[in-house]
Amino acid sequence: MRVFISSIQNELIKLLIGKRTWITLIIILGISIITAVGLFKENRDNQDWKADVESKLQSTEMELKNMEEMPYKYKKILNDEIELYRYYLEKNISPYEANVWKLINKSSGVMMILTIIIIIASSDSLAREFSKGTIKILLIRPINRWEILLSKFTALTLYSWMLIISWFILTLIIGSALFGGLGDFNIPHINSADGEIVMNSTGKLLLLKIIFQSIQILVFAAISFTISTLLRNNSIATAISLFLFLGSSIFYNLFQGKEWAKYILFSHLNLNEFINSKVNSVGFTLTESLLMISIYLVTILSVTVVIFSKKDIKV
């Protein structure tokens, strides 16, 4: 166990001293600042929010009226917007009210960039050791091959959490400075879907998003790590994993409606579905979806460990 923990420490050091970490932190900082300034300006420029919302309501209603032959999908979007504007006016809630939690929620698109960075780091993790020959340093140490793999994967998981926490703290600091304190954690996040108004606490919504997105990062890290371990080629692993990540919703739509589709991994990766619903689009509860993801994760990693442990290492 001591050797395993030391190995995790070593892997974390390798990840942290790389240029990638600094570049990622700069990107995170940039996005947080831009989002913060945007939100601050929006809040400042819309002190008379009621007039603004009323004008938006009128123009949207006009648009809907004038374009009767528009596609149903577009009509639905406009109807949802109208419902939302009416709700703001009726309940006297400003859509431009901003605080730290709203800022962090708005900048949560960073998680997508973090997923891509973790995919690249996972592809590199073992394949790079082979291309540089440094795998030999690891293999001649008194550590099992499965421990080498699992310590690498554990380090990647911890690394992704470190990046997420860094984004969270950086945005929290920027937001607190700009908005003068933390503000209300439960500031409402209002959405309109299928003609119904859904109101959530922004803070709670944010935490759920972070947890769900972390799970998704973990899955794509495992996929990327497995491909790179089996093929020992980081470019191919990155390309395949990014293709799967960016196209996951397309794959899901492709197989939607088929009975077996509910058992494929991609049907369960959009955990955000559970924010407003007890079951996802394939009828699974959160627990069932998490169980499915765990089964896939364990299977993927087990296959990698077994193959890596048995193969002769040619470097």
Place this chain on the structure above:
Amino acid sequence: MMSESILEIKDVSKAISKKQIIHNVSLEVKPGEVVGLLGPNGAGKTTILKMIVGFYSVGEGEIYIDGINIASNKEKCLEKIGAIIESPDLYDNMTGLGNLKFCARFYSHVNSSRIQEAVELVGLTKSINQKVKTYSLGMKQRLGIAQAILHEPKLLILDEPTNGLDPEGIYELRNYIHTLTRKGISVLISSHLLSEMQIICDRVAIIQEGKLIDIIKVTTISDLDLSINKVTYQLWDKDSAEKAKKILREHNMKIHINDRDKLITIEINHLSEILKLNNLFHKVKIQFIQVSIQKENLEEKFMDIVKNKAGIQ
């Protein structure tokens, strides 16, 4: 129970991609002994070493490290081995010390004073806090050795350790090896250079086409005529090659030139002349990649002895 041999290879065979690479090799290394694996490139030396360190599974037969079968407890065996296989592979973006600390974390008994001891032994004290990417090949080789001996292994495995080293580096390496053997560490070293083996090893195992042809004591080799008569420098670039030609002609040295490969062979009478040449090149800033020493017909003479012993015509 104490084992008599640190390394025991028993009837080991290995096939890779259905091709038989190693055939029934048996070899023992005793405590404090330096044993060489000698053979041409592709003879199977590295394959044997890779089986000992567990990169390759043992096809047939058994390998014991200090009495423990590597197939049954590889991790325990690896605690007793230090190795450089093919080249010292290091993390370039870490410092020398960072690399050593990285390896030290795998062993509970390696502390900072032991790291310092290893750094001093290989003479890297001044440059240990520099990033490895700034190191010369010789410095990397020394750091590789420090990494390999950090945990005080019972068996040190060195695969072609003098590759890329200048004569001074080779001399230093020999000294490290002798220092280690005095401490009871056994060394298994592979090379295709007979001259190197003769200086470093107690016994040499001759490997050819994956077969162990013979194991001979170095005293047998010493009977041969070992007078050095040629040294070849591979120059860094055309400019250095031109400079070298000019200066050697000025010193009336007998030289042979291979312009295409930037090789200059110089006829010398004594080993000490190599150091003089190195100093001369250093003084006028001539950069070279590699130096090799040739002993006329030594390899041929040696192989004749081996062939006679093995009854090969």
